Amino acid sequence: MAQITVTINGKAFRMACDDGEEERLQGLAARFDGWIGELKGAFGEIGDQRLTVMAGIMATDQLSELERKIVRLEADLEDAKRQQDAALDNMSQNEEELSRAVNTAAARIESLADGLSKSLKNPENS
Numbered sequence: 534m535a536q537i538t539v540t541i542n543g544k545a546f547r548m549a550c551d552d553g554e555e556e557r558l559q560g561l562a563a564r565f566d567g568w569i570g571e572l573k574g575a576f577g578e579i580g581d582q583r584l585t586v587m588a589g590i591m592a593t594d595q596l597s598e599l600e601r602k603i604v605r606l607e608a609d610l611e612d613a614k615r616q617q618d619a620a621l622d623n624m625s626q627n628e629e630e631l632s633r634a635v636n637t638a639a640a641r642i643e644s645l646a647d648g649l650s651k652s653l654k655n656p657e658n659s
Contacts, residue, residue, distance in 0.1 A: 569585070
């Protein structure tokens with residue numbers, strides 16, 4: 534288990550994380566510290582605890598919005614899959630209809646060819 538020190542609102546905090554996650558945790562802490570800085574800029578010195586709570590609420594709000602977007606995107610993906618399946622089914626039906634039409638046309642052509650061939654062999658039957 535790795536140990537790192539992060540700085541939030543000018544204060545150092547020692548934290549543990551899984552090996553290899555140090556850079557990620559530093560980035561998360563820097564992002565959270567940025568939100569605290571934004572709040573300080575907007576509201577001034579309103580106390581560390583209030584700043585931390587407000588930044589936590591900002592993070593939770595952002596997470597909540599992203600979760601809603603994911604749900605919408607998953608629903609859109611399911612709709613797109615259903616539309617694609619319907620289109621593929623329709624294509625399959627069209628291919629079957631086309632195949633039947635081609636087979637019918639081929640049978641008629643063969644019949645005409647047989648008739649023509651017979652009439653060429655027996656010119657007096659024409």
